[in-house]
Amino acid sequence: xxxxxxxxxxxxxxxxxxxxxxxxxxxxxxxxxxxxxxxxxxxxxxxxxxxxxxxxxxxxxxxxxxxxxxxxxxxxxxxxxxxxxxxxxxxxxxxxxxxxxxxxxxxxxxxxxxxxxxxxxxxxxxxxxxxxxxxxxxxxxxxxxxxxxxxxxxxxxxxxxxxxxxxxxxxxxxxxxxxxxxxxxxxxxxxxxxxxxxxxxxxxxxxxxxxxxxxxxxxxxxxxxxxxxxxxxxxxxxxxxxxxxxxxxxxxxxxxxxxxxxxxxxxxxxxxxxxxxxxxxxxxxxxxxxxxxxxxxxxxxxxxxxxxxxxxxxxxxxxxxxxxxxxxxxxxxxxxxxxxxxxxxxxxxxxxxxxxxxxxxxxxxxxxxxxxxxxxxxxxxxxxxxxxxxxxxxxxxxxxxxxxxxxxxxxxxxxxxxxxxxxxxxxxxxxxxxxxxxxxxxxxxxxxxxxxxxxxxxxxxxxxxxxxxxxxxxxxxxxxxxxxxxxxxxxxxxxxxxxxxxxxxxxxxxxxxxxxxxxxxxxxxxxxxxxxxxxxxxxxxxxxxxxxxxxxxxxxxxxxxx
Ligand code: ADP
Numbered sequence: 307x308x309x310x311x312x313x314x315x316x317x318x319x320x321x322x323x324x325x326x327x328x329x330x331x332x333x334x335x336x337x338x339x340x341x342x343x344x345x346x347x348x349x350x351x352x353x354x355x356x357x358x359x360x361x362x363x364x365x366x367x368x369x370x371x372x373x374x375x376x377x378x379x380x381x382x383x384x385x386x387x388x389x390x391x392x393x394x395x396x397x398x399x400x401x402x403x404x405x406x407x408x409x410x411x412x413x414x415x416x417x418x419x420x421x422x423x424x425x426x427x428x429x430x431x432x433x434x435x436x437x438x439x440x441x442x443x444x445x446x447x448x449x450x451x452x453x454x455x456x457x458x459x460x461x462x463x464x465x466x467x468x469x470x471x472x473x474x475x476x477x478x479x480x481x482x483x484x485x486x487x488x489x490x491x492x493x494x495x496x497x498x499x500x501x502x503x504x505x506x507x508x509x510x511x512x513x514x515x516x517x518x519x520x521x522x523x524x525x526x527x528x529x530x531x532x533x534x535x536x537x538x539x540x541x542x543x544x545x546x547x548x549x550x551x552x553x554x555x556x557x558x559x560x561x562x563x564x565x566x567x568x569x570x571x572x573x574x575x576x577x578x579x580x581x582x583x584x585x586x587x588x589x590x591x592x593x594x595x596x597x598x599x600x601x602x603x604x605x606x607x608x609x610x611x612x613x614x615x616x617x618x619x620x621x622x623x624x625x626x627x628x629x630x631x632x633x634x635x636x637x638x639x640x641x642x643x644x645x646x647x648x649x650x651x652x653x654x655x656x657x658x659x660x661x662x663x664x665x666x667x668x669x670x671x672x673x674x675x676x677x678x679x680x681x682x683x684x685x686x687x688x689x690x691x692x693x694x695x696x697x698x699x700x701x702x703x704x705x706x707x708x709x710x711x712x713x714x715x716x717x718x719x720x721x722x723x724x725x726x727x728x729x730x731x732x733x734x735x736x737x738x739x740x741x742x743x744x745x746x747x748x749x750x751x752x753x754x755x756x757x758x759x760x761x762x763x764x765x766x767x768x769x770x771x772x773x774x775x776x777x778x779x780x781x782x783x784x785x786x787x788x789x790x791x792x793x794x795x796x797x798x799x800x801x802x803x804x805x806x807x808x809x810x811x812x813x814x815x816x817x818x819x820x821x822x823x824x825x826x827x828x829x830x831x832x833x834x835x836x837x838x839x840x841x842x843x844x845x846x847x848x849x850x851x852x853x854x855x856x857x858x859x860x861x862x863x864x865x866x867x868x
Contacts, residue, residue: 307333307600307615309612310612310615310616310619311331311615311619314616314619316331327347327350329350330349330350330351330624331350331351331352331353331622332350332351332352332353333353334353334354335597336597337354337359337596338352338354338356340356343356343568343570343573346570346572348572350572351572351573351574351622352570352572352573352574353573353574353575353576354573354575354596355469355472355567355570355573355574355575356567356568356570356573357563357566357567357568358563358567358575358577358596359596360562360563360566360567361559361560361562361563361577361594362577362594362595362596363421363422364419364420364421364422364445364593365391365421365443365445367386367559367593367594368386368389368390368391368445369391370562370563371383371386371559371562373562374558374561374562378810378811378814382558382814382818383558385551385554385555385558385588385589385590385591386590386591387447387448387449387450387590387592388402388447388448389445389446389447389448390402390445390446390447391421391443391444391445392418392440392443392444392445392446393440393443399446400435403416403435414433414451415431415432415433415448415449415451415494415497416431416432416433416438416446416447416448416449417429417430417431417446417447417448417449418430418431418432418438418440418444418445418446418447419444419445419447420440420442420443420444421442421443421444421445422443424595425506425508425509426500426504426506426508426509428444429500429504430497430498431449431497431498431503432497433497450582450584450590451494452584452585452586453492453582453583453584453585454583454584454585454587455492455585456487456521456522456523456537457520457521457522457523458491458492458521459487459488459489459490459491459492459520459521459523460487460488460492460502460503460505461485461486461487461488461505461523461529462485462486462505462580462581462582462583462592463483463484463485463486463531463534463552463579463580463581463582463583463589464483464484464485464486464578464579464580464598465479465480465483465552465556465578465579465580465581466479466480466482466483466576466577466578466579466598466614467479467480467556467560467576467577467578467579468480468574468575468576468577468618468621468790469560469574469575469577470574470621470622470783471571471783472563472564472567472569472570473564473567473569473808474795474804474805474808475560475561475564475794475795475804475808476783476792476794476795476804477556477557477560477792477793477794478621478786478787478790478791478792478793479553479556479790479791479793479849480614480617480789480790480791481531481789481790481791481849481850481852481854482530482531482532482609482610482613482614482789483530483531483610484528484529484530484531484606484607484610485528485529485530485531485533485534486505486506486507486510486527486528487505487510487520487523487527487528487529488501488502488503488504488505488510488527489501489510489513489514489515489516489518489520489527490502490513490515501513501514501515505527507527507528507599507603510527511527511603513527522537526604526606528603528604528606528607529606530606530609530610531610532852535850535851535852541587543587544824544825544827545850545851546824546827546848546850546851547821547824547825547827548583548587548589548850549848549849549850549851550820550821550824550825550848550849550850551588551589551821552581552589552850553793553849553850554817554821555579555581555589555591556579556793557793557794557813557817558814558817559579559591559594560794561808561810561813561814564808564810565808574618574621574622575596576597576598576614576618577594577595577596577598578594578595578597578598578599579591579594579595580592580593580594580595600614600615613788613789614789616788617787617788617789617790618787618790620787620788620790621784621787621788621790623784623787782801782844783795785845785846785847786847791846791847791849791854792846792847793846793849794813795844795846796816796820796846796857797816797820797844797845797846797857798843798844799812799816800812800813800816800817801844803816820857823861824848843858845857845858848860
């Protein structure tokens, strides 16, 4: 993250030189304390939403998915292996274990995982109850014993999901991801061999066969998703259906906590969903990681993760309001040079804001304002035209003050930064927040220089936007940002269902309709002229394929009548 941000022109926060609020982005692996959400200023972002442990802790995930299963049916929520939380559910587990015992095949296995550990630590497999020895809180899960194998090696997918907002729910999945291989051949007769059964990189990179050529897998233990897509093309499956099912797992899992996550428009979160595909091409959810590793262990990591982080920064959509930080504190530094920053927490990153060229920048500001609309765009030239469905108009005018913009469970409808504020609005927001939060700044008024954007935009103008009017009064999140494809909301009905209070039954109904259509590969069977596309129509891309088509386009593609 640091590397990407520095390359993009950001500067790292230095507590000796800056005030304790003089930053834009605070990125850290661990959770934030609730007080840190309450004290956010309008230009400050955190890389975690509050209260997402409901899906990122193994035991909480089990509870939440169970609850959803009970409400919406086990046919829908059938993507998570049967799991028990021990010691509390020991009796239920024993009953299930015994139920499977009489007609037990070789393949009935269980996997035991500590609830709060990661990277494969403390995990073991067992068939016999007497081998279940645990200390502390664990989950015992039915082991998916017939995984899809490549050259005899097990693998799982690490899918990167960005929840830009929980209220309204706005989800993006990155097109690129990691395929993580075990480094020894899959073999059910040696359950204790972690190099054959666990796909964690932290384990397999220490394995004896890590560097060995392993059939189609090659050396190392990772593929990019692109390579996996290529592999899938040679399989006789409905590939789009597989992607849609993975997409559904992500949406249905997030739905389980959406109502309990407080609104925090200044937060964004990158989750790592671990998906195992079995030999029948059914995807299973293994777990959700709250800080997926962004470490660069190999070339594959480099090609996936650097683009991912860069796209994530694009997705955060830094707008004029974020640039106000620079002006606020530049003025502060001029007036009050001996400020004592009292910080005890790890240091965040912040955009680079040069101290010179104020006048010039002011002159350039209107040009920059136009340029600003060139964010969030796909790296693929040919997809420029699909970007018409969002623009700086994508805003619900709420008239909220900066105080309201801060973490506040009661406030809904604040767009998550897809906002082009007017200069007046921004100045009001900054002055009220500064005045409201820190009395000693009572004479401060931001000057017109506060329009300056962080330099990051100048380095990243790769793309072009075609502006289009969003549906009136609706918040329309960008269709994509680089490799991030918006997967929720995905059609006008889900957009509407998520605007005020998330209407889960409607969302589920729409998800089922979409899945059924993708499963059947149903296209329009017309022979006449193509229908005119409605420019303002809300649409999504089909997540998964390398060059994703618009959903509407995909469904409207004529089947050739022979
Ligand atoms: P951790 O947080 O420690 O990585 P995971 O739940 O992701 O824990 O499990 C680690 C690895 O164990 C997974 O990447 C996968 O290879 C394997 N695994 C976990 N659960 C199952 C399961 N139910 N069936 C098959 N393999 C599993």
